Amino acid sequence: MKKTLFLGLASALALSLASPADAxxxxxxxxxxxxxxxxxxxxxxxxxMQRGFQVYKxxxxxxxxxxxxxxxxxxxxxxxxxxxxxxDELKHFDNPNDNPVVKAIAAEQVITDGPDEVGxxxxxxxxxxxxxxxxxxNDNAARAANNQALPPDMSVIVKAxxxxxxxxxxxxxxxxxxxxGLNVPVGQYYNAYFPGDLKAYWKGEGHAPxxxxxxxxxxxxxxxxxxxDGTPATVEQMSKDLVTFxxxxxxxxxxxxxxxxxxxxxxxxxxALLLYGSYRTLWRDIKH
Amino acid sequence: MSGPSTxxxxxxxxxxxxxRLPLIRFANDTMIDFPTPKxxxxxxxxxxxxxxxxxxxxxxxxxxxxxxxxxxxxxxxSVERIMRDVNFGxxxxxxxxxxxxxxxxAVYLHMARGLYYGSYKAPREILWILxxxxxxxMMATAFMGYVLPWGQMSYWGAMVITNLFSSFDQLIPGLGTxxxxxxxxxxxxxxxxxxxxFSLHYLLPFVIFAVVALHVWALHVPGNNNPTxxxxxxxxxxxxxxxxxxxKDGFAIVIFLMLFAAFVFFxxxxxxxxxxxxxxxxxxxxxxxxxxxxxxxxxxxLRAVPDKLGGVLVMFGSIGLLFILPxxxxxxxxxxxxxxxxxxxxxLFIIAFLVLGYCGSQPADGPxxxxxxxxxxxxxxxxLIILPLLAKLETPKGVPTSISAAVxxxxxxxx
Numbered sequence: 216m217k218k219t220l221f222l223g224l225a226s227a228l229a230l231s232l233a234s235p236a237d238a239x240x241x242x243x244x245x246x247x248x249x250x251x252x253x254x255x256x257x258x259x260x261x262x263x264m265q266r267g268f269q270v271y272k273x274x275x276x277x278x279x280x281x282x283x284x285x286x287x288x289x290x291x292x293x294x295x296x297x298x299x300x301x302x303d304e305l306k307h308f309d310n311p312n313d314n315p316v317v318k319a320i321a322a323e324q325v326i327t328d329g330p331d332e333v334g335x336x337x338x339x340x341x342x343x344x345x346x347x348x349x350x351x352x353n354d355n356a357a358r359a360a361n362n363q364a365l366p367p368d369m370s371v372i373v374k375a376x377x378x379x380x381x382x383x384x385x386x387x388x389x390x391x392x393x394x395x396g397l398n399v400p401v402g403q404y405y406n407a408y409f410p411g412d413l414k415a416y417w418k419g420e421g422h423a424p425x426x427x428x429x430x431x432x433x434x435x436x437x438x439x440x441x442x443x444d445g446t447p448a449t450v451e452q453m454s455k456d457l458v459t460f461x462x463x464x465x466x467x468x469x470x471x472x473x474x475x476x477x478x479x480x481x482x483x484x485x486x487a488l489l490l491y492g493s494y495r496t497l498w499r500d501i502k503h
Numbered sequence: 504m505s506g507p508s509t510x511x512x513x514x515x516x517x518x519x520x521x522x523r524l525p526l527i528r529f530a531n532d533t534m535i536d537f538p539t540p541k542x543x544x545x546x547x548x549x550x551x552x553x554x555x556x557x558x559x560x561x562x563x564x565x566x567x568x569x570x571x572x573x574x575x576x577x578x579x580x581s582v583e584r585i586m587r588d589v590n591f592g593x594x595x596x597x598x599x600x601x602x603x604x605x606x607x608x609a610v611y612l613h614m615a616r617g618l619y620y621g622s623y624k625a626p627r628e629i630l631w632i633l634x635x636x637x638x639x640x641m642m643a644t645a646f647m648g649y650v651l652p653w654g655q656m657s658y659w660g661a662m663v664i665t666n667l668f669s670s671f672d673q674l675i676p677g678l679g680t681x682x683x684x685x686x687x688x689x690x691x692x693x694x695x696x697x698x699x700x701f702s703l704h705y706l707l708p709f710v711i712f713a714v715v716a717l718h719v720w721a722l723h724v725p726g727n728n729n730p731t732x733x734x735x736x737x738x739x740x741x742x743x744x745x746x747x748x749x750x751k752d753g754f755a756i757v758i759f760l761m762l763f764a765a766f767v768f769f770x771x772x773x774x775x776x777x778x779x780x781x782x783x784x785x786x787x788x789x790x791x792x793x794x795x796x797x798x799x800x801x802x803x804x805l806r807a808v809p810d811k812l813g814g815v816l817v818m819f820g821s822i823g824l825l826f827i828l829p830x831x832x833x834x835x836x837x838x839x840x841x842x843x844x845x846x847x848x849x850x851l852f853i854i855a856f857l858v859l860g861y862c863g864s865q866p867a868d869g870p871x872x873x874x875x876x877x878x879x880x881x882x883x884x885x886x887l888i889i890l891p892l893l894a895k896l897e898t899p900k901g902v903p904t905s906i907s908a909a910v911x912x913x914x915x916x917x918x
Contacts, residue, residue: 255769283580283583283587288587367781370583371583371780372780374772374777374780375777375778375780375781376777377777379777410790465780467587468586468587468593471593472593472594472597472768472771473768473769475594475768476764476767476768476769477768479764479768480761480764480765480768483757483760483761483764484761486757487754487757487758487761490750490753490754490757491754493750493754494750494751494754497746497747497750498747498751501541501742501747502541502910502911503541503542503543503910
């Protein structure tokens with residue numbers, strides 16, 4: 216009886232803890248993608264992260280900043296370029312400042328630094344310690360260049376949206392033909408997964424379609440990037456790679472976290488067994 | 504059940520110290536030789552669990568404060584720097600944020616146990632009231648802590664909750680506005696607000712610690728209640744706290760830590776809200792502002808009342824009631840084990856509370872409001888009508904004469 220009570224209460228609590236309803240809006244349920252990083256054993260697929268970084272750099276970075284990341288992070292433990300292929304060998308760099316790939320990525324950027332000893336600002340090539348350079352000097356410039364819409368920073372975007380990885384993948388692959396009868400405003404794009412309310416724009420039969428209008432034009436088209444490893448650059452493939460990269464960017468310590476978690480659980484599990492044994496032994500002769 | 508001290512200092516240093524500052528005697532009487540009813544079940548382990556929660560929150564919090572910057576321009580970034588660049592910063596932060604949830608989970612179970620077994624009744628009224636004070640302080644601390652990362656939910660949560668006080672304008676025009684301006688340190692939630700919330704968020708845990716000390720003191724005068732609700736009659740009905748309960752509580756604490764670790768290491772953001780990873784923006788209101796899960800039942804009560812001031816009064820009243828609970832429920836029988844009718848109403852109360860939690864998580868429209876109103880009504884009725892009436896009308900069933908008698912009879916049933 217007592218046990219059932221406890222279980223009942225526990226499950227009721229668990230139900231009440233279930234995450235609050237998704238934000239308002241009537242978007243389609245995001246696609247259920249199988250990610251390398253999901254589940255307690257999941258890790259980031261290194262090759263996918265590298266390809267995803269390429270997509271970010273060549274496509275997304277034109278509008279979206281990643282202000283919370285430094286170039287060195289790319290070469291840190293668990294990062295996409297922690298191991299570098301030199302000749303036929305994968306070489307590991309403990310210090311990302313020595314990592315040739317990271318150095319090269321940073322050096323492509325022009326950083327305004329200073330003031331120097333006479334008080335002038337100057338330009339220099341980027342270093343691994345620099346933060347990712349933003350495409351616009353400030354939010355107003357970003358809005359002005361994007362039809363008044365602000366492209367969100369992508370550093371933690373996977374954590375900043377409910378069901379983030381699936382949502383972003385679905386959004387990127389969800390630019391379907393607008394259903395006949397839907398009046399799409401100029402400069403906006405129909406996306407089935409973007410939260411919105413299309414009732415006012417719907418002239419067709421029945422319910423308004425699910426989804427919303429997004430200010431971002433479909434960013435990916437097949438072969439917009441060329442992968443050096445020969446992977447075909449389909450929209451689906453690029454979206455998956457990009458989301459893997461963004462998931463790492465949002466949670467760079469995930470692998471370390473899960474690894475430590477197993478140790479902690481094992482430790483606590485053994486400790487619990489020992490304590491339970493002690494408890495039973497100690498209380499054996501006590502009627503209670 | 505504290506009774507005279509049984510501590511016999513060894514000759515030499517212990518005796519010398521005992522005559523000057525009886526620290527060892529104190530530790531012995533409170534944690535080692537403290538006579539504890541031998542029939543406590545696992546519901547009694549949450550006191551120890553809560554002590555662990557508080558200490559973990561204080562330790563992780565102090566280290567986080569070394570790396571956090573309480574400024575609207577830097578707070579969000581400083582939290583992300585903790586996550587990325589501080590050694591084990593991610594562990595500290597996830598322990599602290601999930602620790603708050605675990606703390607509330609444990610405190611709710613602890614309180615539910617107190618309600619079921621009548622732990623608030625004489626001679627433990629002050630023990631109970633101190634507990635309610637701790638609960639209130641915890642709510643204030645958790646609320647201010649949630650503001651610190653300065654994400655969207657931090658900002659808008661702070662906005663909604665501090666704005667509650669503006670409803671006092673309905674009482675005296677200008678009163679509410681003056682209070683919110685005073686709370687904010689300005690005319691909106693802004694940098695002064697964040698600064699003072701950080702200061703208070705650092706202060707209050709130590710206040711909690713002090714009230715916990717009083718709570719433990721108040722526990723050690725009458726001693727523990729127990730599942731029968733019958734006071735201990737002889738020493739044979741007790742066991743020394745150490746090792747009997749240190750080991751049993753230790754086991755429960757470790758099981759609880761495993762649940763805690765499952766969240767921290769494998770699903771650290773499950774109990775949070777995605778919007779709080781978007782930096783605070785005073786110009787963009789989130790589609791749906793929700794507090795942390797542990798405030799949802801009270802949030803639902805707030806929104807169940809159409810009138811703003813009414814909602815505020817109902818919400819605060821729901822906790823205020825707990826202070827006078829020992830005088831609302833005058834039933835002589837403490838434990839609901841022997842109160843078959845009250846027991847049913849207690850289960851309904853728990854269900855109503857969970858339903859309120861669900862209502863609080865949903866947008867406040869349509870049937871949700873009605874459901875929340877019914878559940879709120881039941882919450883108040885439970886304390887104001889049902890318990891006082893049952894104290895007069897209900898006939899307890901099968902109350903044993905002593906803890907020993909209860910243990911013997913449950914032994915027979917078991918065999």
